[in-house]
Amino acid sequence: MGYDPANPMEGRITDLGPRSYTEMLPPVIAANKGKWDYHEIIAPGILLHVGDSGDECYTVRVGSPRLVSIEYVRELCDVADKHCEGYLRFTTRNNVEFMTDSKEKCDALVADLKGRDTKLPVGGTGACVTNIVHTQGWVHCHTPATDASGPVKAVMDDLFDYFGSMTLPAQVRIALACCLNMCGAVHASDIAILGIHRKPPMIDHTRITGVCELPLAISSCPLGAVKPAKAEVNGQEVKTVKVNAERCMFCGNCYTMCPAMPLADPEGDGIAILVGGKVSNAKSAPKFSKLVIPFLPNTPPRWPETVEAVRKIVEVYAKDAKKYERVGEWAERIGWEKFFEKCEIPFTDKSIDDYRLAYDTWRTSTQFKYTNATDAYTK
């Protein structure tokens, strides 16, 4: 018996939840859970965990594009069946991890991974650029201002050497969100790539009454730019909304609520770059990412302007920051004015906050460093 559309509630099972994690643990993990003594990164992408018992667990971390096929997952299963007793895991940054209990098995596993046609790059550990946490983009979402999988591939190709090495002052977390709903980690990443719009929504008066709950669209605006209005459609007066373009900062939240307010645009849409966020409490408290480049164009298929901007920040940071310093810690130590100068990013008024609690971000002190930005005043 299978699903019977004539009796949809018949035989239905609900509220099962996920499978228990206890069924999914590799033997060496199950045996040592809660009893680990220490770990070491023995090579880029390869971790060793040693248990109180002396047991060893070797983990090989592999970069993955996140958007993957059934065939790809089956190939991962083949690797795990061959080398890892039929177990594997995924990380919170969408890398894949294979675990074995001896150095010999680990070496054989790495050799196998390197010999495959499918690219299964080993890396993502220590002071590196690991996988980019990203979103749906044009592959599945209806509100994006840019793509996700495309720019991520382009940026990771360019920074690939940083994935398989550990040469940076600290780990660099890059994230991408294709609109400012910021699904994922853009608001708290070392470097963040964010899809933005620059044109107010169009209003489809012919459809809006039928498809939108107008009060929802009105209350969806952070700046109160959406107001109730009337319009004439085919000689009939209909209820609709108007947008005060001067108050609109193109967040797109009204479109999320109302299908009759689309705003995507090939020239208007693009990418903003934010830097300096972090989640960990190590040394400094968690930090939000800050907007340093307000706009780069959408240039499929390889987004060269975005790739170049990210690389430049990584390279200047790599050269200038101290050991253990995250991008945000470095920028705060040297001062944001030095960050802009060193990274050769032209500062614009778009980086100056003008939303509600903005005042807290302005400089209310005489403490600043002279940089190229102050030249006009020091002649």
Next chain:
Amino acid sequence: MAKHDTPLLDELEKGPWPSFVTDMKRQAETHPECWDILGQLELSFKDRITHWKHGGIVGVFGYGGGIVGRYSDVPKQFPGVEHFHTVRIAQPAGLYYSTKNLRALMDLWDKYGSGMTNMHGSTGDMIFLGTRTENLEPLFWDLTHDLDQDLGGSGSNLRTPSCCLGDSRCEWSCYDAQDICYHLTMHYQDEIHRPAFPYKFKFKFSGCPNDCVAAIARSDFALIGTWKDDIQMDQAAVKEYIAGNYPSNGGAHAGRDWGAFDIQKEVIDICPTDCMWMEGDELKIDNSECTRCMHCINVMPRALKPGKEKGATICIGAKAPILDGAQFATMVIPFINVSKDNEYENVIDVIEQIWDWWMEVGKNRERVGETMQRIGLPTFLKVMEVEAMPQHVKEPRSNPYVFWKEEEVEGGWERDVQAFRKKHAA
């Protein structure tokens, strides 16, 4: 469904990072709808806008979420993606899989779906990317009957909880993050599957303040492991680090020559509270001044470990910018015991205290972090029956606009202006 020309996407087959385009083309040989995914994406690359219609409401009977409906705006051109709904599958805590389970899931998706997935969605779910409405119920039937597992969450409800890998493979985890994640996911199945909240609500569980699942940034309710006694120290191992026999930070910086390990420069001087020092060749920590940031433990994992009296800190209210600006979660409960022995009853009490209040006072589409801001932290603490303490703030307020309750003020607020006039003529 035929192959389309994809000159722009073909460019993304080049380069060393694994290509989603190459992978999708491989899958297209058995799932020709993948040609239409590629075709529509190519069109988006050309037009530089999305080609998915707004919204889409689909699902399975009995549940109010779990599936994100999606329809192409060019279905005639790309019939394979006319319907392109995604199915969220509840993932095992810590994202460990047996290949047996993973293969069964792939076989299921082979039968009902496009052949493409996301491993995994940002909230944690396994994402089956793209199927038609008529496949949803049969897929759900097989998922529950044959695989004994369930959908994840979507909508104004408890979303799929997730955790770091916890003590399964980390020596720093201060509680069993996987176990509480699994336990609470099972406990709150109704809240996950049937939206009953003002807006979405997320749980995340991190074993320590390194916060590998980003709980403080990405969950309304963040449980972050910590300890309340002294950092465990092995002085012999400290000497091995100083001698250069153990790599700093577990070898995380091995790719570059940073010079010999310098405990003063790399640990003691970086400590945010300056509570460490060397006495002879012994490392000392004034634990009463330690804020448990993890830096020294991260740098010397073989010499330093979290204390033995372990538990967690509860932070509440993280969210992304929409509507009122991004928020990290605010520290509300500094320490709570996290134990399987009471089936996490004390943590459950805290969660339900938040929900009882927020489900009443939260406005439509208002995240709990925004409700906290609107109502004020002092009021929220009263709701939570937590005494205000200096740990609740980064700094005390600087403005003097303080609310007092009438009962806190001697004589109350009812006053007679005539009586006032007897002492103070107008």
